Amino acid sequence: MVELADLELPDNPKLASNIAHFARALRRAGLPIGPGRVVDAIRAVEAAGFTERRDFYWTLHACFVSKHEESTVFAQLFRLYWRDPRYLEQMMSFMSPMVRGAAEERTAQAAEKRAAEALLDGQERDTPEQEEAKEDEMVLDIDASQTISAQERLRTLDFEQMSLSEMHEARRILAGLSLPVKPLRSRRTQGLPGRIPDWRGTQRGAMRRGGEIIDFSTKRRRIRYPNLVVLCDISGSMSQYSRAVLHFVHGVANRRGQDWAQVHAFTFGTRLTNITRHLRTRDVDAALKAAGAEAQDWEGGTRIAACLHDFNRDWSRRVMGQGAVVLLITDGLDRDPTADLGREMQRLSLSARQLIWLNPLLRWDGFAPRARGIAAMLPHVTSLRAGHNIASLQGLADALSRPEDAGEKTRLMDVMREAAPDPDANRFAFTRAANTQT
Template sequence: MAPEGRNEARDQMEYAPLELPDTPQLTRNITHFARALRVAGLPAGPGRVADAIAAVAAVGFSEKAEFYYTLRACFTARPEHRVIFDQVFRLYWRDPRYLDHMMSMLLPAVRGAAEERMAKPAEKRAAEALLQGVERDTPDLEGGEEASEIEVDATLTMSREERLKTLDFEQMSVAEMAQAKRIIAQMTLAVPPLSSRRTLASSRGAQPDWRRTMRGAMRHGGDVVDFARKDRRQRWPSLVALCDISGSMASYSRAVLHFLHAVANQKGAGWADVHAFTFGTRLTNITRHMGARDVDAALAAAGAEAQDWEGGTRIGACLEDFNRDWSRRVLGQGAVVLLITDGLDRDEPERLEAAMERLSLSSRRVIWVNPLLRWDGFAPKAAGIRAMLPHVSSFRAGHNIAALQGLAEAVARPDDAGEKARLMAAL
């Protein structure tokens, strides 16, 4: 049986491999390749570089696939790292015209005969990593009889910030993600207050306060001088966020956690308390880490606390743990629950449905944020999604900044259902 990923490696070899130079030059090339991986987001430190050089010297590269698998074993520690590694590897080692390919990805798109191709996940990040420090030459379009005139349709162009708001988190480069985090840090998540059954004295209250009226009449010999009025007290609900940090949700979870950190540190937003939990194969309470003022320190502490980051997914088991250990503590006073997950679960659908039903009955609203909703043809075909959908109040997308802004509007409208009605009709 072929090793796992053999077909994937074969796809990376669509170009003839470059001639590998002598050992000193190869060492320099591997070092530069590791630097590009590090800029693209992989933990390719000096220790991994030394291991890669020693491994290549020991294994050799008599076959085309051996060099690829040797470097991948040294520079990737998790399955999600392979996406970035494969893109950088293909551009650096396989394609003889990789520089032109990367330039075409980073230059502004011009509408021509060829249709614009959307970059694959991490491909743009890999291009920027390899082009760091390389000057981008602008073609000379002036003069000469053979110079062709290029017409650019600017009627539907957007500003850089507007384009960034509609760009998928998974398609963002390192610089774009940094700018997106700055925009997310300024977003708010306001919520309307709830009317309590308890009342308080109010001169313009909607209800008469007969008890206070009779007390006042006793001070004047039984004559009613003034009618006292009262109104319902207003209280603020709590926000409880359950964020999926499995491998399929890694890019989106980090952006959502930045958003939750901004909400937790906002003053005057209206929330009584903000509680944050992460889950993959187990449930982790990261509420106290979200209270840190520095977002990088907060997410670093949360990542150290959650040992199952970018691992598997057991939504049903984690929700059962939350219902048993935390629901009575944090879901009182009409809490609003944000459930951030793609709904792809390995547990039994019946177990997940029972946990979702209890979560729905224990909270005021359950708003499901699912990045899979970005696809136009999305349908509730997975067993986990079909089990969860009937027990949520609203179903929203969460794949870009615009979707998070729509989520803020949905929280402010208690009657918002998002895409739930359409998807329920498809069940």
């Protein structure tokens, strides 16, 4: 067992000061730690001793962690603070803007970014771009009035074109987006004042007064909220967009006071995977890591029809009741030529109150439904919209509030009709060829 005495700690170490600094880092990472817990932790370490790292870890864990979801943040901070004395240099390399290939050599684990931000506490490394910006400060001040803000540019930037720092900021914006939905009026009623006459209630009230009717009772229809079902394509061509959309769905599923009855999430590539329970984790990094570990077909092939068939057969009756809204995120490029994608889409649309399709390919101005899978899916969706940036995800609220707005579906259906061959012309050509042979 490795002892803490063997670890390389700062010069002139003071254990109480280090524990207090470690507690402040935990507090910046989101753990509710006050001065009382710090005092208890110091006393607990004095009583339990700290000859072994495991005993020291669990002693601080018992003092600082009160919820299960806080364990991941605590573990990352403990590893960075007590085991690796050069954590600042290592985490600086993760947080500084750089090319994607160099940054992906070491992927940050769940909650590691939050731990790094808590330990760094606003420190930044000077990059060549920042040095040039300092030298040309006056030029930037002059040009800033003629350009849009960085946040507005980020909202319209394609997810696939974002750098690591831009994607980090985009995920923060996506976590704060909301997806409101209007309540549905049920056929069932409740005994509250309304516009529907309640004859039974009126008779019961009259019987209490000897049969005399003094006032009429009324009732109103019950209010209920629908479920949100998300079907997200995680194939190779959709991986970057899928991660961004799942960040958005995680924020919707964990936001307090949201109007959805329940939020169900499924991923599909070559097979269907239910990741609903993973998205209930409060930490988004831990949630997506667990979802990616269970979805073994991430960045693999695409079998849309087969996966929709599995959903219609195994999950439709469980999650699609009471007017559910389905959010389908895919490019529609099905790789299975033998499957009946149109039939599965028709069955899915009949079970949903709204079927909204987000297709990142709509970012191209000249997009046309030439692919077989897209042509089979398009007639059965309620609305077709782009899903390649933050602004397109913000437009989902309009799609829910205005079911009559079909988005790009109307235009693309007209393109399909113009490109389709004329059946009367084909029949005339066939008749003329038969008469010629005769």
